[in-house]
Amino acid sequence: MATRVYIVYYSMYGHVEKLAEEINKGASSVEGVEAKLWQVPETLSDEVLSKMGAPPKSDVPIITPNELAEADGILFGFPTRFGMMCAQFKAFLDATGGLWRAQQLAGKPAGIFYSTGSQGGGQETTPLTAITQLAHHGMIFVPVGYTFGAGMFEMENVKGGSPYGAGTYAGDGSRFPTELELEQAFHQGKYFANIVKKFKGSS
Numbered sequence: 001m002a003t004r005v006y007i008v009y010y011s012m013y014g015h016v017e018k019l020a021e022e023i024n025k026g027a028s029s030v031e032g033v034e035a036k037l038w039q040v041p042e043t044l045s046d047e048v049l050s051k052m053g054a055p056p057k058s059d060v061p062i063i064t065p066n067e068l069a070e071a072d073g074i075l076f077g078f079p080t081r082f083g084m085m086c087a088q089f090k091a092f093l094d095a096t097g098g099l100w101r102a103q104q105l106a107g108k109p110a111g112i113f114y115s116t117g118s119q120g121g122g123q124e125t126t127p128l129t130a131i132t133q134l135a136h137h138g139m140i141f142v143p144v145g146y147t148f149g150a151g152m153f154e155m156e157n158v159k160g161g162s163p164y165g166a167g168t169y170a171g172d173g174s175r176f177p178t179e180l181e182l183e184q185a186f187h188q189g190k191y192f193a194n195i196v197k198k199f200k201g202s203s
């Protein structure tokens with residue numbers, strides 16, 4: 001049976017979604033791995049979203065909490081809000097109490113990816129503060145570390161992402177993931193999928 005990697009994200013303006021698509025390609029490039037993209041439910045009204053200038057959502061399916069249990073490994077992606085994951089993603093995780101009670105996600109590998117508006121706006125605090133969610137579920141946090149290699153030491157151009165996971169800077173909203181950021185996203189998907197596959201093979 002194939003190793004299932006779920007890529008579960010929230011994206012208001014498309015930056016996290018762009019990373020998710022690239023992560024999906026990276027994970028799908030691993031033989032025997034079936035990767036799947038999912039969005040978490042929106043919590044804001046259409047009126048508020050329109051005032052915030054959010055474009056319509058893509059047609060990536062919306063996940064329900066229990067569907068998380070089907071995955072062998074899960075990558076979670078979200079934009080930052082005041083240095084932490086957005087409320088939409090937190091609301092989704094707050095609905096996973098049933099899974100938590102039965103520890104159905106325990107022992108599953110998990111990774112994180114994210115977008116911030118600015119440098120210093122949460123590239124490290126956003127993934128770091130999200131680790132509490134994984135800990136309570138007993139999930140195994142898989143950072144990318146420095147396995148991306150030279151791209152981790154880019155100094156000439158602005159680059160999002162960190163040892164915690166792939167990342168991008170949205171700036172005022174007009175900046176979209178650069179080639180290098182997309183390469184790190186692809187790398188994270190592939191790296192993570194290989195680890196999930198190994199885990200599944202040894203259990």
Ligand SMILES: Cc1cc2nc3c(=O)[nH]c(=O)nc-3n(C[C@H](O)[C@H](O)[C@H](O)COP(=O)(O)O)c2cc1C
Nearest residue numbers: 011012013014015016079082083115116117118121
């Ligand atoms: C209420 C609110 C709070 C935000 N807080 C931060 C922040 O603390 N740091 C930061 O760099 N960007 C912040 N941003 C910018 C978002 O992180 C940015 O819009 C997001 O990364 C874009 O990703 P998306 O296109 O996937 O939604 C904030 C945006 C909103 C709407």
